[in-house]
Amino acid sequence: xxxxxxxxxxxxxxxxxxxxxxxxxxxxxxxxxxxxxxxxxxxxxxxxxxxxxxxxxxxxxxxxxxxxxxxxxxxxxxxxxxxxxxxxxxxxxxxxxxxxxxxxxxxxxxxxxxxxxxxxxxxxxxxxxxxxxxxxxxxxxxxxxxxxxxxxxxxxxxxxxxxxxxxxxxxxxxxxxxxxxxxxxxxxxxxxxxxxxxxxxxxxxxxxxxxxxxxxxxxxxxxxxxxxxxxxxxxxxxxxxxxxxxxxxxxxxxxxxxxxxxxxxxxxxxxxxxxxxxxxxxxxxxxx
Ligand SMILES: Cc1ncc(COP(=O)(O)O)c(C=O)c1O
Numbered sequence: 173x174x175x176x177x178x179x180x181x182x183x184x185x186x187x188x189x190x191x192x193x194x195x196x197x198x199x200x201x202x203x204x205x206x207x208x209x210x211x212x213x214x215x216x217x218x219x220x221x222x223x224x225x226x227x228x229x230x231x232x233x234x235x236x237x238x239x240x241x242x243x244x245x246x247x248x249x250x251x252x253x254x255x256x257x258x259x260x261x262x263x264x265x266x267x268x269x270x271x272x273x274x275x276x277x278x279x280x281x282x283x284x285x286x287x288x289x290x291x292x293x294x295x296x297x298x299x300x301x302x303x304x305x306x307x308x309x310x311x312x313x314x315x316x317x318x319x320x321x322x323x324x325x326x327x328x329x330x331x332x333x334x335x336x337x338x339x340x341x342x343x344x345x346x347x348x349x350x351x352x353x354x355x356x357x358x359x360x361x362x363x364x365x366x367x368x369x370x371x372x373x374x375x376x377x378x379x380x381x382x383x384x385x386x387x388x389x390x391x392x393x394x395x396x397x398x399x400x401x402x403x404x405x406x407x408x409x410x411x412x413x414x415x416x417x418x419x420x421x422x423x424x425x426x427x428x429x430x431x432x433x434x435x436x437x438x439x440x441x442x443x444x445x446x447x448x449x450x451x452x453x454x455x456x457x458x459x460x
Pocket of ligand 1: 207363382387420421423
């Protein structure tokens with residue numbers, strides 16, 4: 173595994189990085205994380221990712237190491253990787269301790285930062301678009317009793333792992349999850365957008381979804397292009413009958429969607445508004 177990892181104050185080869193088996197990230201997914209990519213060697217929207225990491229940690233009552241340390245570790249591991257463009261993953265677990273769910277058992281938060289060679293999706297996927305599947309797994313809704321707030325980007329992704337397994341069985345690139353009442357929420361690791369009669373539409377945060385950093389930038393790009401944006405409740409039929417659709421995430425950027433559960437979306441190819449937004453987003457990201 174090429175790449176470098178910052179752990180316990182040292183940068184080591186990715187292959188050599190180890191965490192103890194009693195780390196709660198390993199045992200319970202008791203961790204928060206962020207993923208970003210570099211453009212021109214600089215991590216895009218690092219500040220926004222660090223702010224979201226702090227919000228996630230606060231929601232899960234994980235004490236985050238100092239922001240300055242996280243930034244130093246990120247710079248150190250990126251420099252050591254000597255790659256032109258990297259995938260950066262910052263993970264903070266609650267720490268290690270005796271087995272047991274009580275968070276008080278954790279010793280101290282463990283910070284790990286990975287800088288791995290950036291692997292972006294094949295250009296053919298951007299050119300031709302991808303298929304998504306509406307899956308049975310539900311996104312745990314905001315405010316649902318006992319559910320972890322979807323704004324917390326935690327290491328516990330079991331629901332999404334099973335959602336992706338279902339999507340793969342249906343030969344789809346990404347799973348789209350709905351909330352408990354069947355409204356579209358988001359992709360397993362992406363946000364979802366549709367275009368209807370010249371308007372860009374995406375589910376509001378109140379449905380219960382992660383506020384993607386790419387989502388936020390895409391909304392701003394659309395507005396700067398004078399494309400109206402609605403954050404409105406959407407249903408599967410809105411995706412099936414959309415003129416265009418796309419997914420967003422930090423590594424994928426803007427990924428056109430051309431099929432839902434085997435049925436064609438719009439013209440069955442990436443649409444013009446998707447292209448304009450994607451170009452504007454890339455220009456924004458390349459400017460840094
Ligand atoms: C559940 C979920 N939603 C949305 C996203 C997209 O977020 P971002 O644009 O910040 O990468 C991710 C990214 O990993 C995610 O895991």
